[in-house]
Amino acid sequence: MAETSDIYEKVMDVARRRGFVWPSSEIYGSVAGFIDYGPLGAMLKRNIENLWRSFYVFQEGYYEIECPTVGTEAIFVASGHVKEFADKMVQCPHCGEYLRADHIAAENGIENAGTLSAAALQAALYELPCPACKECLGEAGVFAFNLMFETTIGPGSQRRGYLRPETAQGIFTDFPRLLRFYRDRLPFGAVQIGKSYRNEISPRQGMIRLREFSQAEAEIFVHPDEKDHPAFYRYADHTAPLLTIARQVENLEPAAITMRAAVDEGVIANEYVAYYIALTHELLLAIGVDPSRLRFRQHLTDERAHYAADCWDAEVYSGRFGWVEIVGIADRTNYDLRSHAAHSGTSMTVFVPYDEPRRVVKRRIVADMGVLGPRFRGKAKAIADALAASDPGEDGARVTVDGEEFFIPADLYQVREEEVEVRGEEVMPHVIEPSYGIDRMIYVALEHSYAEDEVDGEVRKVLRLPPTVAPVQAAVFPLMNRDGLDGIAQAITDRLTRCRILAQYDDSGAIGRRYRRQDEIGTPFAVTVDYDTLEDNTVTVRDRDSMEQVRVPVERLPEVLSALISGAAAFRELRV
Numbered sequence: 001m002a003e004t005s006d007i008y009e010k011v012m013d014v015a016r017r018r019g020f021v022w023p024s025s026e027i028y029g030s031v032a033g034f035i036d037y038g039p040l041g042a043m044l045k046r047n048i049e050n051l052w053r054s055f056y057v058f059q060e061g062y063y064e065i066e067c068p069t070v071g072t073e074a075i076f077v078a079s080g081h082v083k084e085f086a087d088k089m090v091q092c093p094h095c096g097e098y099l100r101a102d103h104i105a106a107e108n109g110i111e112n113a114g115t116l117s118a119a120a121l122q123a124a125l126y127e128l129p130c131p132a133c134k135e136c137l138g139e140a141g142v143f144a145f146n147l148m149f150e151t152t153i154g155p156g157s158q159r160r161g162y163l164r165p166e167t168a169q170g171i172f173t174d175f176p177r178l179l180r181f182y183r184d185r186l187p188f189g190a191v192q193i194g195k196s197y198r199n200e201i202s203p204r205q206g207m208i209r210l211r212e213f214s215q216a217e218a219e220i221f222v223h224p225d226e227k228d229h230p231a232f233y234r235y236a237d238h239t240a241p242l243l244t245i246a247r248q249v250e251n252l253e254p255a256a257i258t259m260r261a262a263v264d265e266g267v268i269a270n271e272y273v274a275y276y277i278a279l280t281h282e283l284l285l286a287i288g289v290d291p292s293r294l295r296f297r298q299h300l301t302d303e304r305a306h307y308a309a310d311c312w313d314a315e316v317y318s319g320r321f322g323w324v325e326i327v328g329i330a331d332r333t334n335y336d337l338r339s340h341a342a343h344s345g346t347s348m349t350v351f352v353p354y355d356e357p358r359r360v361v362k363r364r365i366v367a368d369m370g371v372l373g374p375r376f377r378g379k380a381k382a383i384a385d386a387l388a389a390s391d392p393g394e395d396g397a398r399v400t401v402d403g404e405e406f407f408i409p410a411d412l413y414q415v416r417e418e419e420v421e422v423r424g425e426e427v428m429p430h431v432i433e434p435s436y437g438i439d440r441m442i443y444v445a446l447e448h449s450y451a452e453d454e455v456d457g458e459v460r461k462v463l464r465l466p467p468t469v470a471p472v473q474a475a476v477f478p479l480m481n482r483d484g485l486d487g488i489a490q491a492i493t494d495r496l497t498r499c500r501i502l503a504q505y506d507d508s509g510a511i512g513r514r515y516r517r518q519d520e521i522g523t524p525f526a527v528t529v530d531y532d533t534l535e536d537n538t539v540t541v542r543d544r545d546s547m548e549q550v551r552v553p554v555e556r557l558p559e560v561l562s563a564l565i566s567g568a569a570a571f572r573e574l575r576v
Helices: 004-018 039-059 073-079 101-107 118-125 168-173 175-181 245-249 259-264 271-286 335-344 369-388 438-449 485-498 511-520 531-536 554-566 571-575
Strands: 021-023 035-037 070-072 086-091 098-100 142-146 150-153 159-163 188-197 212-222 239-243 255-258 294-298 310-318 322-331 350-367 396-401 404-409 413-427 430-437 450-455 458-463 474-478 503-505 525-529 538-543 549-553
Touching: 004 021, 004 438, 004 450, 004 458, 035 039, 039 188, 039 212, 039 271, 039 438, 070 073, 070 150, 073 159, 073 168, 073 335, 086 101, 086 118, 098 101, 101 118, 118 142, 168 175, 168 188, 168 212, 168 335, 168 430, 175 188, 175 212, 212 271, 212 438, 239 245, 239 259, 239 271, 245 294, 255 259, 259 271, 271 294, 271 310, 271 322, 271 430, 294 322, 310 438, 322 438, 335 430, 350 369, 369 396, 369 404, 430 438, 438 450, 458 511, 474 485, 474 511, 485 503, 485 525, 485 531, 485 554, 511 525, 525 554, 531 538, 538 554, 549 554, 549 571
Parallel strands: 239 294, 474 503, 474 525
Antiparallel strands: 021 035, 070 159, 086 098, 086 142, 150 159, 188 212, 212 430, 239 255, 294 310, 310 322, 322 430, 350 413, 396 404, 450 458, 525 538, 538 549
């Protein structure tokens, strides 16, 4: 196994040489925070995204939508991003480098740096060195820097827009349409995989912190009083390592606990959050995350967003970066829908019928239009409507119309109580959000699958990627490039490809070198066509991890490989 101290360099060396990940615009010097996925990286990315879809689209039944990556300013004013989406930045007075203030503080052992105010960070940085020039930062001022990329929409710069910092807002603004699509019934969900953009101050963590990145997010709309998941039985007994608030305060390690126990004990707020913690745990293991280096950490009270009822991060340990958040699972309450409703004037509620109609006493406020009309003229109707929705005091009511506040004395309206039949209520749903960083998942999959061992006196580098996500699932070799072996190997490759197995023909170099090359890119199975193939129509199938080999009839090869890739069969079973 590679030493953790240099695992990042080893992984990225393989990634660059073998076509997983390259610096973007490399011929022009590249720019930090942007990457290109090469042929193998793009395939690995698609496989991980499709695995994610197998959980959220096929298992959960949530439809996928696709929204623009550019949005009008109004969207992000409503979401709070224009005002609040900022990191604390400092500029070195010596070299002029712009730096993330809390990161410098954290790297120098200052606890809870991310929660410190600008003034507190300023004091903490006073005697710390600039990471670029090593000079003391001194009195360099700490200030907020908004992370959104700003643009204009249309000619003349008439409309301001932003590249989206998350995919979620498109789902929220589509809520009225989605509600009709789902026939006005809760719960329902929508998912989206796509690019998001954050103008990071100093992205120095490779694939972990990018300015352009891919997200996979699900927004699940539920009744605020009904957060028992209808399929919770699937994961009720699932055990996951939970680092609760209490265990963080006491500086304890995560504890394995079932989802049922976590909900019953109040550790996790509700079944929906617990369900998606368990689903995420299962999904991350499926892409090759080492279970001993995975935990779910609950947000501390002072770091949790003000609108969140509960929030957990799936964190994975990296040899270079320590514990890294790759998934966030939050109960966002109705914050987003409420904000968009207020800013757009669009209803974001669902009519939920009662099982049986109810008789309730309602208070109705009726304005005296004979007095209101002459006094307020053109605004009288709007004031009367606002009054009807108000909660007046003993002396009167205060209402706001077109941004102007009016006080309406109690003698200008009547408060009437009447019994009415109510068949249901308008409910603004709460939102459960699992949010996945695809690029971080890819890096973690590469790092956790990377291994080294010695074979025949040589170091063998291998990516032990699960077959379902490996960019090449089967390599096909002719033992020699003659005597018809190459033609048979090419025909087998074509057949496997038609069977939707990601197969690659390889006849370059000695057979041992071909094995090593395929091991290094994570190919789980290698098929060799040799002279015995000409005699009995069988081929050798080699397992990447055990390096064991078995003979398989050519006609059964697609069936056998498909079973191995899906996990329906184990390689050791083929030797029986």
